[in-house]
Structure formats: C-alpha cells, structure tokens
Amino acid sequence: MNVADENNTDVEIYRKTGHPDRLHIVSRTGAPEELLAQLDASGLERRREETDGPVYTWHETPEGLSQKAQRQLATRTILPLLVAGYDVNIDPDEFDVTAWARVMQTHRVTQGGNAGPSQPPPPPAAGPPRSRR
Numbered sequence: 001m002n003v004a005d006e007n008n009t010d011v012e013i014y015r016k017t018g019h020p021d022r023l024h025i026v027s028r029t030g031a032p033e034e035l036l037a038q039l040d041a042s043g044l045e046r047r048r049e050e051t052d053g054p055v056y057t058w059h060e061t062p063e064g065l066s067q068k069a070q071r072q073l074a075t076r077t078i079l080p081l082l083v084a085g086y087d088v089n090i091d092p093d094e095f096d097v098t099a100w101a102r103v104m105q106t107h108r109v110t111q112g113g114n115a116g117p118s119q120p121p122p123p124p125a126a127g128p129p130r131s132r133r
Helices: 033-041 067-083 096-112
Strands: 011-015 023-027 043-050 053-058 088-092
Touching: 011 067, 023 067, 033 067, 033 096, 053 067, 067 088, 067 096, 088 096
Parallel strands: 011 088
Antiparallel strands: 011 023, 023 053, 043 053
C-alpha cells in the first residue's frame, strides 16, 4: 500500500526521508491513466516498480532542479489536478505560496476573471509532515 492509498487521497506530494534531491509525487494504486498522464504532462518524471503483487507507479521531480524549483513545479501541478476532481495532499514544507498565487492568477485570467460558480477549488490539503519510506 502506498502513502496516497493510506490517506484516501489521489495524489500525495512529499520529500522522501533520506532523499532530499527530489520530491515524490505518489498516486494511489491503480490510478487512472488520465491522472498519470496529467502528472507526466506537468513535467514530472514517471517511475515504475513491478513486484510479484501490484505494480507501483509514482512520479518525481526531474533531476538537477533546486529544492525551490522542485516546490514550484509540484505546486503548479496541483491546480489542474484539483480542477479535474482529484484529491491532493502536499507536505506544507513543500508548498510554494508564490507559485500557487501565480497559477491561480493565470487560471483566473484564462477563465475570464470570473469568481462565480466556476471558482477553482481551495488550495490542497496540507497535513502535518509524516515520516516517509
């Protein structure tokens, strides 16, 4: 079982303990290809591990990005996922408020600046940091 499954969340974003060089973006086991493709399209790198049981699929930020650039990329990825109806949880230490404000501003402009019923969902849930595998 992966972290996203444990929380009944579609996507979980965190920095894996002992692996400060990349952010891990974990989707629930058996996530639909549409979700995985959306993560691919955002610039994240898909990883896969086949076991005797399930096949685990997750994404990571590309190698060589600074931690700030990783946070910005992960944060920009969130809004399209929320708009598509996915539940996203991000470690609060990895959430970039400035990147969120920019993506929200861009979204509002592309939606005609309308704050009516088509208003985007609130920011993703950010629970307390937990130990990661």
